[in-house]
């Protein structure tokens with residue numbers, strides 16, 4: 001029966017260039033046997049290579065290409081005819097996305113699951129990670145799976161076979177659904193042709209699989225014109241990276257220097273590979289001649305070509321005989337060398353922070369390629385935030401949206417099912433539905449899993465907002481939102497549409513033995529702030545108070561900056577006031593976000609020494625105390641932060657953005673004892689006063705300046721300390737940070753802050769010191785000052 005079913009579904013899939021899904025529900029070993037039967041049936045019909053079949057499983061010893069659930073994303077490079085996902089023992093939602101993404105048109109996705117009625121109640125290895133201390137595994141629910149099972153039973157193109165349990169014989173195997181799907185309307189499968197007036201070589205167009213891809217390549221031709229920005233938005237599996245690679249190779253063949261960047265090299269690998277193939281083809285053959293290059297409209301190759309005719313270089317760099325090249329650099333590094341390349345291609349742009357993307361606009365021409373519905377976060381933030389900046393820039397912007405899948409037809413039932421099951425197309429409410437919302441009309445609601453499951457639109461729009469809040473929001477997070485006992489979802493809702501959403505995690509309240517083991521180096525799942533404060537910052541008591549961490553927060557982009565975020569936090573603070581000792585947050589620090597959290601009453605206790613590889617941001621952790629025990633925790637860590645930061649600023653934090661430092665220090669709680677005094681010797685005061693009012697120099701007492709600047713900036717943004725704050729303008733504060741606190745050389749500080757000369761910068765330090773003398777000066781310091789003023 002299994003063999004026949006597999007052959008039928010496979011033939012149907014091949015005919016339609018779609019995929020089909022077969023679920024083998026029941027006993028695991030029987031499911032595995034049935035999966036072998038499926039592969040044999042497919043192979044008997046139309047022989048397939050052994051590496052055309054892959055399995056994702058916690059077990060080993062299959063005769064297929066094996067992947068562990070945790071590493072299933074390794075599947076994403078190549079496509080397969082059959083991919084089997086063994087959901088027993090450890091079912092990872094992300095792995096399902098990766099596995100489905102690897103099945104070619106005409107192929108089969110096979111799921112081995114427990115009995116579908118029982119599956120939601122079974123706890124497995126993935127659930128163990130959701131049982132965050134002090135919660136137990138029995139507190140984790142199976143709602144994500146319940147929903148998933150519903151989608152399997154409902155969507156077309158999905159066959160379900162009950163393979164029975166261990167005791168009963170094969171006669172108990174029976175078909176629950178045959179998964180037949182109506183064939184789609186006929187589509188046009190013709191390969192695209194090279195436009196007559198195209199500038200890129202024929203081979204670039206011949207390599208395109210869909211008309212959409214050829215349109216992208218065509219749009220990318222304009223990268224040869226300075227002042228162009230090309231934006232390619234695409235669903236996953238539409239061939240945008242290949243199109244970018246074909247363009248990169250074509251530009252390099254015409255002698256251009258093309259810089260490719262992405263959040264990680266693995267994202268850009270395909271761009272480089274495609275470019276290499278094209279360059280290899282063209283440089284090796286006749287197409288590489290100088291005449292041809294000129295005819296293709298690119299820059300004419302220089303006379304002194306590189307001697308050899310073949311493409312050379314490393315995995316990260318391809319050189320052409322014409323002196324052109326394509327090279328990869330990580331995003332932060334790439335943004336620092338934009339003077340050299342002729343064109344920049346940013347792949348997976350949506351995963352990079354907007355500030356970084358903006359810097360690429362200074363390159364002569366630039367392409368931003370991005371996935372809209374991904375398996376690891378979608379590109380809404382890019383679509384909204386970066387689009388605004390792009391509209392303001394002086395570029396000619398060309399847009400392409402790739403919809404046509406390259407490996408199967410549009411409307412493929414497995415893709416439709418996957419989008420629904422994992423909410424890959426979740427997005428916030430359409431703008432028109434919420435644009436007029438007023439924060440006064442919004443209702444604060446607890447969106448518990450039951451409420452979310454009862455309303456598909458609410459669930460999708462809520463998850464869509466969480467995806468916007470953080471590009472790394474992924475399918476596993478959907479399972480966490482629905483099943484993890486430590487998580488809560490809260491929202492402001494207008495007419496049943498969520499307009500601002502926060503995901504909250506309970507942390508702390510850990511028993512003594514757990515705190516001790518954490519102090520001694522054990523990791524404790526899902527307790528980010530207690531873990532940081534205990535193991536890294538060496539506070540064994542930090543895990544005791546009850547905390548609530550704001551894991552993610554986002555306001556609908558049409559309503560940002562109109563008070564929803566603040567109001568949502570207010571309501572959360574009120575709801576949990578009797579329940580927790582403190583509220584916390586950790587995020588990639590930017591000046592605006594620091595301001596948002598500081599205004600909501602959060603105080604800095606940590607700034608990471610390393611930068612996030614992708615965003616280049618340093619993460620900051622802030623606390624907002626609720627009870628006395630929360631206040632004690634904050635006070636200990638605010639004090640430790642002040643002591644640590646004084647030295648870290650000229651060491652690990654030397655290069656951190658000045659405004660991030662200003663925001664982090666300005667939002668840190670000042671020493672309640674020492675807000676009005678800075679402990680300097682008389683001699684140091686004389687040196688400081690002389691630098692401010694007379695002939696003295698900063699370099700005579702750098703430590704004294706540092707103490708003063710530090711005291712002036714700590715807590716300077718906190719409203720409660722406004723009456724004792726030092727009056728400094730933005731420019732003066734930036735100078736104190738760069739030169740005095742981060743210890744930059746005069747030359748570097750002058751260049752970085754744009755002073756006309758070192759003398760003017762030194763004078764500015766003197767001026768910035770005057771309010772410090774006024775605020776902290778001893779009587780001796782005042783007398784010294786008066787001597788200069790009164791002559």
Ligand SMILES: CC(=O)SCCNC(=O)CCNC(=O)[C@H](O)C(C)(C)COP(=O)(O)OP(=O)(O)OC[C@H]1O[C@@H](n2cnc3c(N)ncnc32)[C@H](O)[C@@H]1OP(=O)(O)O
Pocket residue numbers: 468469470500550551552553554555556559560561562563564565566567585586587588592593595596597
């Ligand atoms: C733990 C975390 O999730 S941290 C990441 C937070 N989420 C994001 O960055 C997603 C994108 N941003 C947003 O969704 C929202 O802008 C939020 C959640 C940061 C703030 O919510 P809003 O409803 O816009 O805030 P509200 O109107 O109450 O307050 C305005 C302040 O929020 C901050 N803010 C507003 N828009 C932005 C933005 N696009 N980026 C960063 N901060 C912003 C600013 O501090 C702003 O004050 P300002 O105008 O003086 O600069």
